[in-house]
Amino acid sequence: xxxxxxxxxxxxxxxxxxxxxxxxxxxxxxxxxxxxxxxxxxxxxxxxxxxxxxxxxxxxxxxxxxxxxxxxxxxxxxxxxxxxxxxxxxxxxxxxxxxxxxxxxxxxxxxxxxxxxxxxxxxxxxxxxxxxxxxxxxxxxxxxxxxxxxxxxxxxxxxxxxxxxxxxxxxxxxxxxxxxxxxxxxxxxxxxxxxxxxxxxxxxxxxxxxxxxxxxxxxxxxxxxxxxxxxxxxxxxxxxxxxxxxxxxxxxxxxxxxxxxxxxxxxxxxxxxxxxxxxxxxxxxxxxxxxxxxxxxxxxxxxxxxx
Amino acid sequence: xxxxxxxxxxxxxxxxxxxxxxxxxxxxxxxxxxxxxxxxxxxxxxxxxxxxxxxxxxxxxxxxxxxxxxxxxxxxxxxxxxxxxxxxxxxxxxxxxxxxxxxxxxxxxxxxxxxxxxxxxxxxxxxxxxxxxxxxxxxxxxxxxxxxxxxxxxxxxxxxxxxxxxxxxxxxxxxxxxxxxxxxxxxxxxxxxxxxxxxxxxxxxxxxxxxxxxxxxxxxxxxxxxxxxxxxxxxxxxxxxxxxxxxxxxxxxxxxxxxxxxxxxxxxxxxxxxxxxxxxxx
Numbered sequence: 001x002x003x004x005x006x007x008x009x010x011x012x013x014x015x016x017x018x019x020x021x022x023x024x025x026x027x028x029x030x031x032x033x034x035x036x037x038x039x040x041x042x043x044x045x046x047x048x049x050x051x052x053x054x055x056x057x058x059x060x061x062x063x064x065x066x067x068x069x070x071x072x073x074x075x076x077x078x079x080x081x082x083x084x085x086x087x088x089x090x091x092x093x094x095x096x097x098x099x100x101x102x103x104x105x106x107x108x109x110x111x112x113x114x115x116x117x118x119x120x121x122x123x124x125x126x127x128x129x130x131x132x133x134x135x136x137x138x139x140x141x142x143x144x145x146x147x148x149x150x151x152x153x154x155x156x157x158x159x160x161x162x163x164x165x166x167x168x169x170x171x172x173x174x175x176x177x178x179x180x181x182x183x184x185x186x187x188x189x190x191x192x193x194x195x196x197x198x199x200x201x202x203x204x205x206x207x208x209x210x211x212x213x214x215x216x217x218x219x220x221x222x223x224x225x226x227x228x229x230x231x232x233x234x235x236x237x238x239x240x241x242x243x244x245x246x247x248x249x250x251x252x253x254x255x256x257x258x259x260x261x262x263x264x265x266x267x268x269x270x271x272x273x274x275x276x277x278x279x280x281x282x283x284x285x286x287x288x289x290x291x292x293x294x295x296x297x298x299x300x301x302x303x304x305x306x307x
Numbered sequence: 308x309x310x311x312x313x314x315x316x317x318x319x320x321x322x323x324x325x326x327x328x329x330x331x332x333x334x335x336x337x338x339x340x341x342x343x344x345x346x347x348x349x350x351x352x353x354x355x356x357x358x359x360x361x362x363x364x365x366x367x368x369x370x371x372x373x374x375x376x377x378x379x380x381x382x383x384x385x386x387x388x389x390x391x392x393x394x395x396x397x398x399x400x401x402x403x404x405x406x407x408x409x410x411x412x413x414x415x416x417x418x419x420x421x422x423x424x425x426x427x428x429x430x431x432x433x434x435x436x437x438x439x440x441x442x443x444x445x446x447x448x449x450x451x452x453x454x455x456x457x458x459x460x461x462x463x464x465x466x467x468x469x470x471x472x473x474x475x476x477x478x479x480x481x482x483x484x485x486x487x488x489x490x491x492x493x494x495x496x497x498x499x500x501x502x503x504x505x506x507x508x509x510x511x512x513x514x515x516x517x518x519x520x521x522x523x524x525x526x527x528x529x530x531x532x533x534x535x536x537x538x539x540x541x542x543x544x545x546x547x548x549x550x551x552x553x554x555x556x557x558x559x560x561x562x563x564x565x566x567x568x569x570x571x572x573x574x575x576x577x578x579x580x581x582x583x584x585x586x587x588x589x
Contacts, residue, residue, distance in 0.1 A: 030493035031410055038407035038426065041463030046429040049441035056440065109330065117323035123331030125573075129338055132569035134522040136540035137561040140547055141341050144554065149357050151340060158359035183337060191583050215319075244435040247524045251544050265435065269525075272439050281439060288436050296431050 050289060057283035074283040084284070086259050087267035090174070091243065094263060098178045099239050105186050106234065107227075110193035111219060124194075128187040135184070135247035142180040143167075143252050167252050170260040177248050177261055185241075189234045196230030197223060229303060236299035240292055264288060338565070339364055345373055345558035352554050373555035374563075381534070382560050385542035389564070392454060392538060393520045396461035400516040401509060403462055408471035409497045413483060423472070430465020435525050442529040452533040461520040467512040470582050474508035475501060510575050511582035521568050539564050 060070045078084040113124040130138070145151040146166035153163045167173045200223065208218045246265040249255060255262035255270065264284065272281035340363065344352065347366040356363060377383050411423045441460065442451075450456035478501060486496045527538040537545075543560050546553065572579050 026492055027414075031414055031416060034406040034410035034414075034493070034497075035422065037403045038463065038468065039422075041403065041459075042426060042429050044444075045434075045441065045460055045463045046432060046437065048444060049437040050432070052444055053437065053440040056443075112323070112327055112330065115323055117320060117327045119324055120327060123327040126331035126335040128572075129569065130334060132572050133338070133561075133565045134524070134540050134568070136524040136544050137564050140543055140557055140561050141337060143547060144344075144356075144557070145337065149353055151356055151363070154357050154359050154363070183334065187334065191580055195580065195583060240433055244433055246435065247540075247544075250528075251547065265525075268439060278443075285437065285439055289432055292432055292436055296428075 050286075053282045053285040053289070056279055057286050060279050070279075074279045075287075078280050078283055081280075083259065083262070084267065087262045087264055090260065090262055091264040094174060094178070094245075095239060095242055098181065098242050099235065101178070102182055102185050102189060102238055103231070103235050105182065106189040106193055107231070109186065109190045110197055111223065113190070114194055114197045127190060130184045131188045131191075133184055136251065138180055138184050139248040139251040142176070142183075142248070146176055146252065167261075168257060170257040173253050173257060173261045177245070177253070180248055181242070181245060185238070189238055192230050192234050193227065196227050200226045232299065232302040236295055236302070240295055243288065243292060243295075336364075341558055342562055345555065345562045346370060347555065347558075348372065349553065349555040373559035376553075376556060377559045377563065380556070382539075382542055382546070382556060385537045386539045386560070386563055388454075388537060389521065389539040390567075392457050392461075393517050395454070395458050396520040397513045397516045399458070400462045400464055400467060401513055404464060404467040404471055404512055404516075405502070405505070405509070406497070408468045409475055409501060410493075411468070412472045412475035413478075413496070413501070414493055426465055426468055430463070430468075434460060434519075438525050438529060442526075445530060451530050452536050453531070454536065456530045457527055457536065457538065458520075460526055461516060461523070464512075464516055464519060467515050470512045470515065470585060471505070471508050473585055474505060478504060507578060507581075511578045511585075514571060514575055514579055515582060517571065518568055521564075 057074050058069055058071060059067045060074060061067045109127060113120055113127070133141070147153075148163065148165075148168075152166055156162065156164060165172055167176050204222045204226070205218060208222050213221065244265050245263055246269065249261050249263055249266040250269065253261040255266050265288075268281050268284045268288070271277050271284065343364050343366055344356070346369040348368060348370050351366070351368070377386075407426070411419060411426075438460075445451065445456050445459070450459070482500050483496060486500045491499060522540075523538075524540045524544070527541045528544075531538065532541065539560065543557065543564065546557050546560065
């Protein structure tokens with residue numbers, strides 16, 4: 001790496017005439033000591049594990065105790081595995097519900113909390129508070145809400161409704177996970193959209209008001225178009241983070257009932273540790289990383305398209 | 308006509324205020340209920356929860372026994388572990404990120420943009436996605452059940468580099484030239500000129516590093532589950548597993564694990580929002 005680094009300032013003819021050689025070496029040394037540690041972390045923490053996942057996903061243990069190259073056979077195995085197929089379908093349904101839901105609610109709240117209504121600062125802070133709750137903690141709290149004798153059923157009883165199964169009912173479990181994730185997530189994504197709304201020039205709203213535009217028309221014709229960039233960012237970042245949901249599934253449902261909450265991250269985890277099938281788990285990791293990269297690439301396209 | 312318009316405006320304001328308040332309270336309620344429950348004696352825990360009344364939120368007889376048990380028991384130690392891991396992560400992570408961000412923002416060298424692009428893109432792959440293969444690697448290196456193994460992944464944080472680089476780019480170039488004239492090398496320039504100016508950026512990046520580590524659940528589950536290296540979130544999840552669950556402990560532990568980041572977020576709210584909006588507009 002040292003050889004390929006050239007300090008531009010020192011390389012320009014004028015500078016190299018006036019500066020002694022030891023100084024140039026000092027500049028290269030500074031560059032290496034400053035960038036080196038981060039590049040090592042990048043190599044060890046991101047590239048190496050991705051490489052390991054790719055290599056391991058192409059190999060399988062032999063009966064003799066070694067392992068051998070098997071090409072894409074592990075991928076073929078998981079694609080024909082009903083559990084994996086179900087996990088992919090569940091993750092897809094989950095994504096198609098939770099992402100639009102969270103983005104729309106965050107947008108509505110960002111709009112509500114930038115209108116200057118009385119007490120806005122306080123009420124907005126209350127919506128933001130849950131973002132401090134770590135995933136393992138929110139799963140624990142909501143676990144007590146969803147218990148048969150928990151707060152959820154108590155609330156339903158108090159308005160005369162019957163008990164629900166919540167996380168023990170395969171028709172409700174995924175919705176329960178979505179609700180608890182949104183309690184934390186909505187406030188977080190709202191902050192990005194509020195920052196975006198605050199960046200919109202006030203003059204645009206004043207002009208719209210002079211034209212007699214209603215609040216709804218101001219939102220549709222000024223706020224929404226001006227928010228395209230932050231909205232694209234929030235949609236993509238939210239989508240990526242929801243591909244990685246793990247804690248509530250592991251703590252509350254174990255992927256059940258009837259695999260109804262077996263999201264991809266949890267499927268990878270159980271494949272690797274409960275069933276000990278590392279090669280298949282690594283193949284899933286590779287697919288997940290590819291999926292995330294595709295989504296991130298779409299983000300770059302979306303954000304570039306505007307400029 | 309004008310007064311009709313004004314009164315409809317006032318009605319809108321009142322209505323907007325009411326909706327704002329109602330939404331805020333709905334988001335607050337689960338947290339308030341958890342705080343109330345953490346102050347409830349275990350014996351009346353579900354009696355109070357199962358019947359909705361004002362007692363659901365505010366326990367009749369409050370007690371701090373759950374918190375006392377927490378401090379005395381093994382769970383308290385796991386929270387100390389979390390504090391240690393997060394604190395070292397922030398300090399080491401800032402050192403690594405500040406140096407890299409400075410090099411990328413201030414030192415002109417061929418390939419600077421390329422290196423920055425590589426840093427950002429590789430850290431855009433979320434950590435949890437590659438946590439399982441990484442845990443295999445660190446286990447081979449004997450770093451399972453060690454604080455080092457818990458801390459390492461938190462130190463390399465692309466978002467922290469990004470935030471600090473943005474800040475360094477905005478520092479006037481004149482300072483660099485003045486420092487160079489005074490004979491400062493790049494390290495001298497970073498430590499004597501840039502760092503003293505960087506308080507706000509350090510807070511934003513430090514908070515990013517802290518929250519990543521404090522909220523981690525999958526990674527500590529994969530790499531550090533022996534008793535001495537248990538972190539708070541994993542210990543909390545384990546408390547719910549056995550049949551005879553101590554709900555008082557669970558609520559008290561959850562509140563402590565929430566209170567630490569909450570205090571930091573509220574204290575540094577402006578920095579937090581600022582770093583968030585920088586990210587959103589990149």
